[in-house]
Amino acid sequence: MTQNHLALIEKTQALIAAGDIVAAEFALVELADAEGDSALMVVLAQLPAKDILAVIREYDNSKESVINLLVTPEQFARAVVIEKQYKDLTRTHLRGMVNSIIFRDDADPVAFLNAIGDLEGGSDALADYFSDKWSRVEAFARCGTFEPLEDHGEMLSQTALLGSAYARAKLEHDEVADRDWMELAWLLRYEIPDLFIEMLMVLRAKASAHEAATAGEEDYEEDDDGKVETGDTDRGKATPSARESDEESAI
Structure with missing residues (x-):
């Protein structure tokens, strides 16, 4: 790494801090234009996830x-798990950046999803991504389609979800290749079923807390750490803690 690269890192961080x-x-x-993509990748590797x-x-x-176009699955995953610090309850920015990067032309979406799932807070971030599609995702888990008429059926137990984890897909990938939430749900269920189940457990917990608050049973506010217990899921037992100290601070 050259002195110019170090100076650029300092300048970039100062500009971001200033908003x-x-x-x-x-x-x-400008660095990519002047020195090529490889130089930019060197600098990106040195920038904190925040x-x-x-x-x-x-x-x-x-x-x-x-x-x-150049951010790696690991860099992206570290950024995704701290996105909640912005407290954007609409999840607009989260969904936009996930779709734009995971579904970019040269990307392997499963590699990005695995990188997210391997970090503490990964399933929580994915649950936030699907926060306004809960009933549709439940329907997909239950019957394998995204038909709105199936939105209000009975939820499958975790045992039933595990039992159907490797069921044959009713929809082909091409049928849901919208580079949006349906394709992401399909990839999770059929390519990484353990992460799909863990994400759904977190999504249910969030939805339940929100519904309880709406009914006036308790005040609802997402915890600062955004964690939901996933210790009983397969993925939860193997999920390492992988946050850097400077990423824990509020943005």
């Missing part, structure tokens, strides 16, 4: 971002 995300992204793009997150969560689908 000038556009200028920070422009500085990184700074990469600050840039990629502002994704504009009207233009292509070289940062989004």
Whole structure:
């Protein structure tokens, strides 16, 4: 790494700290234009996850971002699990950046999903992604389709979910290849079923807490750490804690 790279890292972090995300992204793009993608990848590898997150969560689908094209599954996963610190209850930025990066043309979506699932907080972040599609995801878990008429059926128990983890898909991948939540749900269920089940358990817990608050039973506010107990799931038993100390601080 050269002195110019170190100076760029310092400049980028200062711009992000000042809230000038556009200028920070422009500085990184200038490096790629001048020295190539490999130089940018070296710099991205040195940036904290919170700074990469600050840039990629502002994704504009009207233009292509070289940062989004080059971020690795591991870098992206570390950014995704701390996105909740922005406390965006609409999840608009989370869904936008997940779709734009996981479904980019050269990407292996399963590699990105596995990287997210391997981190503490990964299933929680994925549950947030599906937060406004809970009934549709439950229907998909139960019957293998996304038909709205199936949205209000009985939820499968965790045992039943585990029993159907490797059931044959009723829908082909091409039928749901929308580069959005349906395709992501399909990939999770049929490519990484243990992560799908863990995510669904977290999603149910979040939905239950929200419904209880709506009914006036308790005040609902997401915990700062956003954690939901997943110790009884297969993925939960193998999920390592992989956060850096500077990523724990509020953004």
